[in-house]
Amino acid sequence: MKYVSEFRDKTFIAPLVDELRRTIDRPLRVMEVCGTHTMAIFRHGLRAILPEGLNLISGPGCPVCVTSAAHIDGFIEVAGRQGVRAAIFGDLFRVPGTHGSLARAQSAGAHVEVVYSPTDALALARNHPEEIVVFLSVGFETTIPLVAATILEAQRQEVDNFAVFSAHKIMPPALAALLGDPELRLDGLLCPGHVSTIIGAAAYEPLAAGHGLSCVVAGFEPVDILQALIMVARQAREGRFEVENAYGRAVTWEGNPRARKLMDQVFEPVDCQWRGLGIIPGSGMAIRPEFARFDAEKRFGIRLADTPEPKGCMCGEILKGRKTPADCPLFAGRCTPLDPVGPCMVSSEGTCAAHYRFGQTG
Numbered sequence: 001m002k003y004v005s006e007f008r009d010k011t012f013i014a015p016l017v018d019e020l021r022r023t024i025d026r027p028l029r030v031m032e033v034c035g036t037h038t039m040a041i042f043r044h045g046l047r048a049i050l051p052e053g054l055n056l057i058s059g060p061g062c063p064v065c066v067t068s069a070a071h072i073d074g075f076i077e078v079a080g081r082q083g084v085r086a087a088i089f090g091d092l093f094r095v096p097g098t099h100g101s102l103a104r105a106q107s108a109g110a111h112v113e114v115v116y117s118p119t120d121a122l123a124l125a126r127n128h129p130e131e132i133v134v135f136l137s138v139g140f141e142t143t144i145p146l147v148a149a150t151i152l153e154a155q156r157q158e159v160d161n162f163a164v165f166s167a168h169k170i171m172p173p174a175l176a177a178l179l180g181d182p183e184l185r186l187d188g189l190l191c192p193g194h195v196s197t198i199i200g201a202a203a204y205e206p207l208a209a210g211h212g213l214s215c216v217v218a219g220f221e222p223v224d225i226l227q228a229l230i231m232v233a234r235q236a237r238e239g240r241f242e243v244e245n246a247y248g249r250a251v252t253w254e255g256n257p258r259a260r261k262l263m264d265q266v267f268e269p270v271d272c273q274w275r276g277l278g279i280i281p282g283s284g285m286a287i288r289p290e291f292a293r294f295d296a297e298k299r300f301g302i303r304l305a306d307t308p309e310p311k312g313c314m315c316g317e318i319l320k321g322r323k324t325p326a327d328c329p330l331f332a333g334r335c336t337p338l339d340p341v342g343p344c345m346v347s348s349e350g351t352c353a354a355h356y357r358f359g360q361t362g
Contacts, residue, residue, distance in 0.1 A: 013049075016226040021051040023233040029055045029185060030232055031321055033175065034192035035062030035349025036220055042358040044222045054229070057321040058354075060174055060277060061192050063138045064091045064347035065319055068273040069307040071167040072097040072343075075136045076105050078165055078300055085111040085131045087121035091347045092136060096340060098307055102136075118150035118164075125154070125162035134296045138167045141198040144285055145259040148266035151287070151294050165296035166287055169272055171195050172203055173283035179211045184321055188214040188232035190225070193247045198263075200255025201245040212241050219247040266291055275309070275343070276316030315342035318351050325355040332356055 032038055038058045041047060047056065060066050076097045079086035086102065093114065094103045106112040111131065115121050118135055125133035137147050147164060154162045171192065178184065191204050196217045204215040214235035218228035228246040235242060245251055263285070272284025287295040296302070309316055312330050317323040325331045325344070331352060335341040344352035 012223050013226065016223065016230065017049050017051070020054070020226060020230050020233060023230055023237060024051055024053055025237050027053045027055065028187045028233060028236055029057060030188045030190060030229065031057045031059045031184075031186050032190040032218075033059040033061040033171070034190070034194065035065065035347065035351070036194065037061070037190055037192070037218065037225065038351055038354050039349060040220045040222075041225060042354040046222060046225060050229075054233070057186070058318070058324075058351040059189075059321055060178060060274065060319040061140075061171070061195075062319075062344070062347050062349040062351070063140055063143070063169065064089075064095060065315060065343045065350050066169065066174075066274045066276070067095070067138050067167050067343065068275050068304075069097060069309060070273060070304040071138075072101075073099075073307055074297070074302050074304050075165060075167075076100060076102060078134050078136070078296055078302065079105045079110045079112050080108070081300065083131055085113060085124060085128055085133045087113050087115045087124055087133055087135045089116075089138070090114045091349075092138065094340060095343045095346050096310065118147045119153070122150050122154055122159060122162055125159050126157075129161055132161045132163060132299075135162075135164045136167075137164050140169060140171050140192075140195050141260075141263070142194040144168050144170075144263045144267060145198065145256075148262045151266050151291055152262075154294060155291070160293070163294050163296040163299050164287060165302075166267070166285060168267065168285040169274065169283055170199075170269070170285060172199070172207070173280050174274060174277060175204075175207055176210075177277055177280045177283075178320060179207060179213070181320065181322075186213055186321075187236050188216065190218040190228050190232070191215050191243075193217060193219050193224075193250060196245075196247065196251040196255065198256050198259050200253055201243055201251055202253050203255070204243045208241050208243050214241055215243045217243075217245045217247045217251050219250065273304075274319075276319040310341050313342040315344040315352070318344055325352045328352070
């Protein structure tokens with residue numbers, strides 16, 4: 001349990017909370033970008049012990065939640081095709097589209113199978129040569145290199161019945177778009193730990209300099225998060241706007257250049273629709289033309305249509321940090337994990353799911 005138990009040790013937490021309280025000299029609004037941070041903050045009860053004046057806001061760092069309704073409809077369409085077996089991560093299973101979900105498509109006869117990695121999807125293709133296995137793929141920079149490696153392996157093995165439907169996104173363009181919202185008024189970001197292992201802490205320098213706020217890369221244990229919040233509060237008190245790395249045991253300044261090279265070999269940036277944020281230039285990752293035979297959108301001629309958000313659902317505003325689940329009239333009534341209206345209630349990293357699971361209404 002090295003690097004886990006030490007960072008959950010209660011004897012360290014109280015002194016850190018005291019230090020945070022002493023460091024804050026004015027009200028602060030800090031966004032935890034990553035959905036895993038949101039869940040960790042709720043799971044460990046950190047909101048209940050944070051000093052008065054520190055307002056934590058959940059951001060758009062849940063890849064399932066920010067996947068557009070149009071992409072969800074496209075996923076459901078592909079899964080319903082004859083001769084197709086759809087492979088998905090479990091969080092996608094009950095995300096509602098315009099007409100049903102992948103779970104409902106499965107109940108109507110579609111072959112939908114939950115996998116734990118893209119290589120599992122490739123194995124399905126080898127084991128089911130009579131079908132085309134389509135990996136319905138969402139994720140940020142942490143996931144994209146793994147999918148790229150799988151496509152290269154499918155090419156090497158000449159597995160022709162394997163394809164990927166990419167809804168991949170990259171984080172820096174989305175954060176730049178988000179910080180352009182004058183109503184958000186943030187003092188700092190807790191930058192995502194997993195994504196930062198790939199892109200490096202240096203990727204946030206333009207955000208800190210361009211928007212006048214602190215950017216601190218944080219780990220996922222209570223001590224990690226509290227140390228990162230202290231760094232944010234210290235910068236605010238001293239009038240600094242810098243990038244700092246509070247997750248040095250996993251994240252470096254330059255990130256993982258080999259993983260980025262692999263990602264760029266197979267994927268290329270495209271404009272992409274984000275739920276709640278709209279179309280963000282250069283924020284999506286599409287399969288390059290030289291790998292077109294593994295591109296499910298091209299293979300099946302899928303055209304993504306403009307799709308409205310579910311009526312009454314506030315997932316888009318919650319992902320932008322403008323609203324909380326308690327502001328949504330559907331939360332915990334019409335919208336529950338068993339019968340969700342929007343993806344923020346479905347995903348294991350969704351803000352609504354965190355509030356519902358841990359009993360928070362504000």
